[in-house]
Amino acid sequence: MGSWLLAVDAVGQTAPVNGPELAGVWKGPLAIPGGSLPIQITIIRPGANKLLATLDLSAKRLNRIPASVTFRGDSVVFFSAASDCRFVCLPTPDGQELRGTWAQPGLRVPLRLSRVVGEAPATFAASKPALAATTYHTEQVKITSQPGDVQLAGSLSIPDGVGPFPAVLLLSDMGRHDRDARVGNYRFFGDMSQVLARQGIAVLRLDDRGVGQSSGDASLATSADLLRDAQAALTFLRVRPNIDPARTGLIGHGEGGNIALLAAARPVPPSYVITLAASGLPGMDLLASQPEPEASPADTARAGAARRQAWAEVLDKAAKLRTSGSNAAQVETYITQQRLKFKNEERKQQAATLKFRRNMLEIVRQTANNDQAQAIVVNMLRQRYPNQDPAIARTRATELTTPWSRDYLRFDPQAALAEVQCPVLLLNGTDDPEVNAVANLSALEKGLKTNKQVVARRLSSVNHWFQKPAAEMLPNANANVDPVISGVMLEAVRDWVLQQTEVQ
Structure with missing residues (x-):
């Protein structure tokens, strides 16, 4: 198969001019430990030199996950940042199969997808289209927060191009976190930055005080200090020539969400705020x-063993009741x-x-x-x-x-909420044991009731770190499951930012 002539569209995507026609629906079985899962890739060609794709793993309730499409010589590369998976393949000469290798953390297997004859990607085209990914680069930055001359180090991911681009600053939860908000192998902010930057949104993330390359001590910082840090970083973004200051917002996780709302209640607020598991209850109530x-x-361990032993005794007595003549209803x-x-x-x-x-x-x-x-x-x-x-x-x-x-x-998140008038998206996970979604969202909505631009969502089966439910993830070769950032959350954040930053 000869090399294709490639063209580049407006956002950096490459699409073949005279290569095989890839638009359509492609299906096949994905091999996983202990069996296989049906997988589908849907591709549309909205323009002469552009391809858009979505990924579906219906058995895992993963549907319409956006995937980028790029070309390396004869190979086609599908990549989904939301699911951290990649499919590198070659179309067969007759254009009826895609043969290659599927890779994700802990899994690398051959995969063959067949074109579904007569099934056009109409549902994909008719519904909300997946956004085409772009390329981006990352700069290392230093920001000074006053008073105290605190040096905050971080990474700024900027889409390639002239801009000006919409931008977000990520604010971390309580505790000590690096710029990626890393927990083990899970990179919460790192993964979020990658996804948003590929969608044309600049992202700034920082090491907390006293972490990584940042100076200071987080244990000595009060909410006022963290607010000043956020405002200094927001100002840094707004004065950059390739950032649009009118489309610059804050995304905060946990306590970072409450700091973002405090910033929104001050003069020169952010353009918009997104909170991820922010608290609506007083600090005392949340910590307790x-x-x-x-x-x-x-x-x-002792408490767990005692519970298991007590339940084993219940089951043992139930078995004795059966042997002594008790009927099923009595035992139950x-x-x-x-x-x-x-x-x-x-x-x-x-x-x-x-x-x-x-x-x-x-x-x-x-x-x-x-x-x-x-x-x-x-x-x-x-x-x-x-x-x-x-x-x-x-x-x-x-x-x-x-x-x-x-x-x-002493912190009361309600105190400043009435002053917040910029658009706000509140996201909390229903499986969050640290910040109860119902209680905290209700409190936040009550405090923001004078703001007509507030949207609140409870994300089903999502935990405090906004990880995809384990039941929806593919196991590694050793049957363990690596945490993956929630695609539902990423899509909600991306859509909200783009909706708020749409040029009129």
């Missing part, structure tokens, strides 16, 4: 309701009663934990002297967790009395 961090692994009634008993006990334990944490946090809030507050916290933790390493209690007590913790215990 989050999963228990003080229990040691040994305590957790017994099991149901025991299950309700277990749930009631679990609720009581959760209520007791919540009360304990509220009391401990309230003592920290009311005790100004750090030494006194730490001594009380250590004593409370030792009494509640007698088998815990004393060093863990001391570390926790120190964490709770940092300037950041004390400031957050």
Whole structure:
């Protein structure tokens, strides 16, 4: 097969002028450990030199995922940043098959897709079209935040071209995070930046204070400090010649979402705000309701073993009831009663934990002297967790009395919401154990009720880190599942940004 003559469209996509016709629907089985999954790639040609594609894995409820189409000599390369997968293939001479290799983290297998004769990609063309990807480059930047001459280091991903481009600044959640918001192999902000930059949106992400190449100390920073950091970075974006200052917004995760809303309530607000798992409840309420961090692994293991043993005893008694003549209804009634008993006990334990944490946090809030507050916290933790390493209690007590913790215990996200009048998109995951979607979205919507440009969405089966549900992901060769950023969230963010930044 000879090399094709290539042409470049307006956003950097390459499309063959005289190569095989790729537009259509292509299907085939994707081999995975233990079986296979049906896969479909739909391609349309909206212009003479442009191809658009979407990827469907219906068995995993992954539908219409945008994919870029590029050409390397005779090869066609399909890439989906949202799913971190790549299909490099060669069309057969008759144009009826695509043969190549499918690759994603932990999986690399041959794949053959066949053209579906008589099935035109009408549904794809008629629905909201996938956006064509563009190329981008990344610059390393340094921003100074005052007072204190704090140096914030980061990466600015900018679409190739003259611009000016819409832009977003990513603001991280509480804790210490690098510019990629990395957790293990999961790069939350890194993956988001890649996807948005490919869609023509410039993205700035920064190392937190005291992390990576940034100076300062995050534990000493208050909300006011983080707000000044965000405003300094926003100003940095607005003065760049290839960034459109009228189309520059903030995307914040967790606490970063609340900082973004604070910025939106100040003079010279961002053009728009997107929050990801932001809190609508006071800082005290949020910290008290989050999963228990003080229990040691040994305590957790013992509690789990005790629960399993207790349920095993229930099942053993149910078996004895059957052998002693009890009918199926009687046995089922017994099991149901025991299950309700277990749930009631679990609720009581959760209520007791919540009360304990509220009391401990309230003592920290009311005790100004750090030494006194730490001594009380250590004593409370030792009494509640007698088998815990004393060093863990001391570390926790120190964490709770940092300037950041004390400031957050007094933080009320409702205070400034009435002043926010720019467009706001609120996204929370239904499987988030740290920031309850129902309670926090309701509180945020109530506080923003005077703003007529607010959209709130609960994303089903998405957790605090906005990862795709494990049931929807392909396993690695070792049957484990690597976390992948939620395509639903990425699509919602991308569409919102482009909608708000559309040139009139």
